[in-house]
Amino acid sequence: MLIRPWRPWSLSENEITPESTYLNRRQVLAGMGFGVAATAISGSVFAKGAMAAVTGIPAERNPAFVLDRDITDEEEATTYTNFYEFGSSKNIWRAAQKLVTDPWAVTIDGMVEEDITIDAEDLVAKLGGVEERLYRHRCVEAWAMAVPWTGIPLKKLVEFARPDAGAKYLRIETFHDTSIASGQRQSWYPWPYVEGLTVQEANNELALLATGIYGKPMPNQNGAPIRLVLPWKYGFKSIKSIRRITFTDQQPVSFWQDLQAKEYGFWANVNPEYAHPRWSQATERLLGSNERVPTQKYNGYAEWVEPLYAAMPQTRELFF
Numbered sequence: 001m002l003i004r005p006w007r008p009w010s011l012s013e014n015e016i017t018p019e020s021t022y023l024n025r026r027q028v029l030a031g032m033g034f035g036v037a038a039t040a041i042s043g044s045v046f047a048k049g050a051m052a053a054v055t056g057i058p059a060e061r062n063p064a065f066v067l068d069r070d071i072t073d074e075e076e077a078t079t080y081t082n083f084y085e086f087g088s089s090k091n092i093w094r095a096a097q098k099l100v101t102d103p104w105a106v107t108i109d110g111m112v113e114e115d116i117t118i119d120a121e122d123l124v125a126k127l128g129g130v131e132e133r134l135y136r137h138r139c140v141e142a143w144a145m146a147v148p149w150t151g152i153p154l155k156k157l158v159e160f161a162r163p164d165a166g167a168k169y170l171r172i173e174t175f176h177d178t179s180i181a182s183g184q185r186q187s188w189y190p191w192p193y194v195e196g197l198t199v200q201e202a203n204n205e206l207a208l209l210a211t212g213i214y215g216k217p218m219p220n221q222n223g224a225p226i227r228l229v230l231p232w233k234y235g236f237k238s239i240k241s242i243r244r245i246t247f248t249d250q251q252p253v254s255f256w257q258d259l260q261a262k263e264y265g266f267w268a269n270v271n272p273e274y275a276h277p278r279w280s281q282a283t284e285r286l287l288g289s290n291e292r293v294p295t296q297k298y299n300g301y302a303e304w305v306e307p308l309y310a311a312m313p314q315t316r317e318l319f320f
């Protein structure tokens with residue numbers, strides 16, 4: 001087994017982990033202990049759990065999306081993950097194997113022509129072909145990665161859902177099952193995990209409903225069988241293991257907003273000029289290395305998404 005060297009940055013990253021600092025002391029200590037253990041056991045782990053057969057994988061790469069950095073090592077991106085349902089450490093990939101992702105019912109409801117509950121596989125087939133895209137990902141905790149996602153533009157789901165003219169937002173929910181996800185037994189969190197975005201954002205070309213990564217079906221720990229990927233926003237907006245998508249005229253209150261509205265807003269568009277209340281967002285650490293690089297406005301995707309916000313006041317509210 002590969003024993004990883006101690007990396008000093010992992011300690012400082014633990015210190016800034018926004019998703020645990022406000023928790024009670026007991027929880028913070030438990031999380032740190034687990035983090036230290038994680039550096040010693042996350043070697044040779046290529047079999048990261050059973051993966052269901054998924055439509056269209058591997059898919060053809062869409063050449064419109066190019067990176068300014070190397071693709072993150074696959075093992076890093078699939079073993080260093082945030083998925084609070086399975087615990088507050090980054091090393092939850094093993095625990096996440098408990099999730100049964102096939103069959104997987106997804107419900108589309110709210111302000112739509114007709115509510116529907118459909119298996120994720122059938123939904124993906126109905127929405128059409130998947131493609132591969134290379135995207136940067138920027139966590140609010142100031143680590144970043146660059147990975148090949150497989151997925152379908154979210155706008156195809158909007159089209160399929162046939163929302164009412166009055167629907168302004170998508171409210172998206174993760175599964176809720178305390179018998180599988182030990183993190184969900186921690187009652188101080190507002191489970192299930194919820195995220196939201198506007199219908200216009202969902203219709204933006206960049207918004208992706210992802211079913212795979214590195215040319216393989218999505219591993220559980222990265223959000224199987226279906227998750228959101230919104231690369232111009234902080235990573236917490238990219239909700240994993242989606243169960244329900246509700247079209248609504250009310251701005252959804254997301255999981256982190258509910259916990260700490262002063263630190264995690266609804267828009268959460270990446271911007272190096274607006275610091276998090278507890279740390280700078282000016283630079284980011286590339287996963288799998290000690291290298292820090294400057295963070296870019298909209299995570300480098302301004303040309304795709306700036307028009308979405310052109311009519312809004314360019315204040316901090318848009319960027320936290």
Ligand SMILES: Nc1nc2c(c(=O)[nH]1)N[C@H]1C(S)=C(S)[C@@H](COP(=O)(O)O)O[C@H]1N2
Pocket residue numbers: 077080081082083084085138139140174193221222223234235236237238239240241
């Ligand atoms: N359901 C759910 N989705 C989630 C999270 C989570 O804890 N639960 N964490 C978010 C955060 S903070 C980030 S940075 C990304 C991480 O995605 P990755 O683990 O695939 O890199 O997932 C997001 N989606």
Ligand SMILES: [Mo]
Pocket residue numbers: 082138139140141234235236
């Ligand atoms: Mo994150």
